[in-house]
Amino acid sequence: MADSKPVEHGPLSGSALVIGTIAVSLAVFMNVLDTSIANVSIPSISGDLGVSSDQGTWVITSFAAANAISVPLTGWLTNRIGQVRLFMWSIVLFVISSWMCGLSPTLGFLLAARVLQGAVAGPMIPLSQTLLLASYPRAKAPMALSLWAMTTLVAPVCGPILGGWISDNISWPWIFYVNIPVGVLAAGATWFIFRHRESTLHIAPIDRVGLGLLIVWVGSLQVMLDKGKDLDWFNSPTIVILALVALIAFAFFVIWELTAEHPVVDLSLFKRRNFTGGTIALSIGYGLYFGNLVLLPLWLQTTIGYTATQAGLVMAPVGLFAILLSPLTGKFLPKTDPRYIATASFLVFAFVFWLRSLYTTDVDTYWLVMPTLIQGVGMAGFFIPLVSLTLNGLPGNKIPAASGLSNFVRIMCGGIGSSIFTTVWDRRSTLHHAQLMEHANAYNPVFDQQIQQFHSNGSDTLGYAWFNNTVSQQAAMLGVDDCFWISSAIFVALIALIWITKPEKTTPAAAAAASAAH
Incomplete structure (x- = not known):
């Protein structure tokens, strides 16, 4: 176990605070927007790639499952990598995966890119809260939360509108390409403002069992939720199996994480x-x-x-x-x-x-x-x-x-x-x-x-x-x-x-x- 020495960072002020807030907000907006922007574009994506609409919905499912798995790992990843580096790498990889999504020649390639995009998107929202709160004076922390909330609330509404307009008037790859300039701007501003404000590293052993159980139960549950209605829920053997796998893996996950010395998710x-x-x-x-x-x-x-x-x-x-x-x-x-x-x-x-x-x-x-x-x-x-x-x-x-x-x-x-x-x-x-x-x-x-x-x-x-x-x-x-x-x-x-x-x-x-x- 190796810990770096704690370094104190005071709140930001002036133009640094403004630029830092805009950078974090842009990253959050881009992230949350992508959870809903593809929903109305599935017919266009399916038709262009030559697959059924039912297969096309995996574009949503793959992102959601990977995202749900990676979000609770934020605390563990932060201890090993650092808040700023993890946030930066999340933005950069999100931009790269968005570019890959737009270039996808087949459904399989697109799903792989969406899994990567969902996985790297996970830590961005929790870390955005952490970076914003640490950047504001104590008395103005609620203001930081309000700025964060605005982007989180507005983006899901903008997603279907923007996605529908792009699909109707341009072409579906641009629902992913729009992330590139936003992400590059957010990454550049984040590095400029926050690069000297890294958090303490705390290198703990990897909880491989906890991580594996997390992937199994969250992945099973997410697929069950996304496909349940199409497969008539528990009248389908597939849904029954997914539910049992999710339930059993979740039970073992809770028991393991509450007793593990270095849990991957802090359920305490x-x-x-x-x-x-x-x-x-x-x-x-x-x-x-x-x-x-x-x-x-x-x-x-x-x-x-x-x-x-x-x-x-x-x-x-x-x-x-x-x-x-x-x-x-x-x-x-x-x-x-x-x-x-x-x-x-x-x-x-x-x-x-x-x-x-x-x-x-x-x-x-x-x-x-x-x-x-x-x-x-x-x-x-x-x-x-x-x-x-x-x-x-x-x-x-x-x-x-x-x-x-x-x-x-x-x-x-x-x-x-x-x-x-x-x-x-x-x-x-x-x-x-x-x-x-x-x-x-x-x-x-x-x-x-x-x-x-x-x-x-x-x-x-x-x-x-x-x-x-x-x-x-x-x-x-x-x-x-x-x-x-x-x-x-x-x-x-x-x-x-x-x-x-x-x-x-x-x-x-x-x-x-x-x-x-x-």
């Missing part, structure tokens, strides 16, 4: 009330947010007749209040209990999803956009206080590991949320369709009148087809309304998790400042 962090409450509230809330971020555009495109670009534009206003109010949240956070801000945020989310649960098939643009606009208010108070609570009271050398583990749970919940909500919507729509079809009989005057009208025009088949299409549209609407209502109720219930935390006098700002010395 869950002994802390603030970390546990903050992480679970943030992760489940993000899962609800991300699941509905997938669900609403899908409903608009498949049922209401919106194009991908139009559906993306409906979601775009969510970033307006998030950008405007996030700095205010960061400003007022040190002066108030973060639990109040987080509670207000969850109530706003609950109100927004309740409004959406009232949607009908003739919903207009105003009622689609208005809840989205209001949701931006909730998002401004979502990440910042919860991240603050999660890192509250931690010593500086624990922050990279805590941030990595917290982000890992959040990312996994995002994937689980999208899988659950699309499945629940499908099942509820089927149920509502069956219930509505019970009214398709001669004793229903409305049904009988419509069918008689088509019959008089000699179009019985057309009449039944019209009725079935109308029922399907109504069933899909009722199914999506159920999902929105459930989301609203869960957000209210999650408030209890916020209040099991107990903020300590040592703020995350102080802890982050201490991390600069490690």
Whole structure:
């Protein structure tokens, strides 16, 4: 075991602080954007590479699985490589892998490049939090979190819009090529500002068993989540096997990591009330947010007749209040209990999803956009206080590991949320369709009148087809309304998790400042 001597680094100031913040934010934006930018481009990618759309979805699955595996390794990798070097190498390799993705001549090459891209992307988000917090004075650490939150919240909304526009107007490789100039700029600025602010190295033995178990259970779970709906979940032997492998490997992983001398993931962090409450509230809330971020555009495109670009534009206003109010949240956070801000945020989310649960098939643009606009208010108070609570009271050398583990749970919940909500919507729509079809009989005057009208025009088949299409549209609407209502109720219930935390006098700002010395 070899440790380098601790070197203290004070906060940045002036132009160095501005450039450092922009560099880290650009890297985060590029990273988060790539989690969603390829989603709407799968048809274009599949057609160009000569594969089915089902095979094309592995472009998303491969990135998500590799990313989910690498995120919790951030703390361990930081100890061996150093915060700045790891962050730099992540950006550089992300740019190279993006270039490889764009040049891919076959699906196999593209999947290999996406695995590399997802793996190197993992440490970037947790380390971005660490570098930003260590760069700001103690009193302004919440402001650093607010700047980080803006890029994390806005990028998933921009991804589908930008990806759809690029695929429609240029060509799909450019959804990856756009990362190159952004990444080069971020890497150059990061090295210029942070190269003399490296963290302490702590070389510990490699936990090969823990790493292997992590890869097995996370990989199995991610593939199960991504392919579950297509394979009809547990009616498929493949999904059953993946679930069993994930469950068994996870059980052994937890036991091993809690008893290992040098665990690859520090699960002891869950002994802390603030970390546990903050992480679970943030992760489940993000899962609800991300699941509905997938669900609403899908409903608009498949049922209401919106194009991908139009559906993306409906979601775009969510970033307006998030950008405007996030700095205010960061400003007022040190002066108030973060639990109040987080509670207000969850109530706003609950109100927004309740409004959406009232949607009908003739919903207009105003009622689609208005809840989205209001949701931006909730998002401004979502990440910042919860991240603050999660890192509250931690010593500086624990922050990279805590941030990595917290982000890992959040990312996994995002994937689980999208899988659950699309499945629940499908099942509820089927149920509502069956219930509505019970009214398709001669004793229903409305049904009988419509069918008689088509019959008089000699179009019985057309009449039944019209009725079935109308029922399907109504069933899909009722199914999506159920999902929105459930989301609203869960957000209210999650408030209890916020209040099991107990903020300590040592703020995350102080802890982050201490991390600069490690």
